[in-house]
Amino acid sequence: DGGITQSPKYLFRKEGQNVTLSCEQNLNHDAMYWYRQDPGQGLRLIYYSQIVNDFQKGDIAEGYSVSREKKESFPLTVTSAQKNPTAFYLCASSMGQGGYNEQFFGPGTRLTVL
Amino acid sequence: GDSVTQMEGPVTLSEEAFLTINCTYTATGYPSLFWYVQYPGEGLQLLLKATKADDKGSNKGFEATYRKETTSFHLEKGSVQVSDSAVYFCALTGATNKLIFGTGTLLAVQP
Numbered sequence: 061d062g063g064i065t066q067s068p069k070y071l072f073r074k075e076g077q078n079v080t081l082s083c084e085q086n087l088n089h090d091a092m093y094w095y096r097q098d099p100g101q102g103l104r105l106i107y108y109s110q111i112v113n114d115f116q117k118g119d120i121a122e123g124y125s126v127s128r129e130k131k132e133s134f135p136l137t138v139t140s141a142q143k144n145p146t147a148f149y150l151c152a153s154s155m156g157q158g159g160y161n162e163q164f165f166g167p168g169t170r171l172t173v174l
Numbered sequence: 175g176d177s178v179t180q181m182e183g184p185v186t187l188s189e190e191a192f193l194t195i196n197c198t199y200t201a202t203g204y205p206s207l208f209w210y211v212q213y214p215g216e217g218l219q220l221l222l223k224a225t226k227a228d229d230k231g232s233n234k235g236f237e238a239t240y241r242k243e244t245t246s247f248h249l250e251k252g253s254v255q256v257s258d259s260a261v262y263f264c265a266l267t268g269a270t271n272k273l274i275f276g277t278g279t280l281l282a283v284q285p
Contacts, residue, residue, distance in 0.1 A: 152217075165219070
């Protein structure tokens with residue numbers, strides 16, 4: 061079955077540690093996205109990538125980094141510079157970045173920083 | 175900039191009641207409009223969409239009509255079920271081609 065997988069589902073880290081969240085898709089989509097979800101704030105865009113080896117900052121990129129070395133993979137690193145990293149992180153992909161292209165979402169990773 | 179405003183929840187209904195979740199938007203040009211649904215502990219799924227004025231999106235008994243004159247895209251369902259309990263997000267893509275979300279509305283349907 062085609063889809064988006066995110067791992068792990070739950071992640072716990074100590075303050076000051078970097079952590080990498082995995083996102084893989086087998087939909088052959090060109091564009092991939094990372095969102096952060098906090099209670100009562102909807103989803104906010106962290107980073108997006110329209111094509112391999114290229115990515116752009118979203119609205120809240122500070123304290124995060126990404127890479128796009130393969131079409132199928134778009135890992136997100138939450139660095140120690142992110143002041144409030146505890147949140148639900150969602151990865152998505154779409155055929156392209158145009159407005160008509162539906163975004164498909166993964167099941168999410170809940171990160172808790174202790 | 176572009177934005178989406180949707181009614182705050184939670185919305186609590188009895189099974190078979192009529193549902194309306196209000197959504198209004200601000201955007202330049204002609205955005206595409208979406209409703210996404212998030213079941214507990216899961217990611218988001220596209221529920222329905224409309225890409226031009228007066229289009230009606232529909233899926234699983236849910237409907238929403240793109241109203242340019244009132245800049246609205248209200249979600250409706252004639253008879254809700256317990257299984258419809260979820261968080262519903264209104265969203266748009268505008269001139270920037272980025273997906274912009276409302277804050278979400280929690281729907282709780284009681285048997």
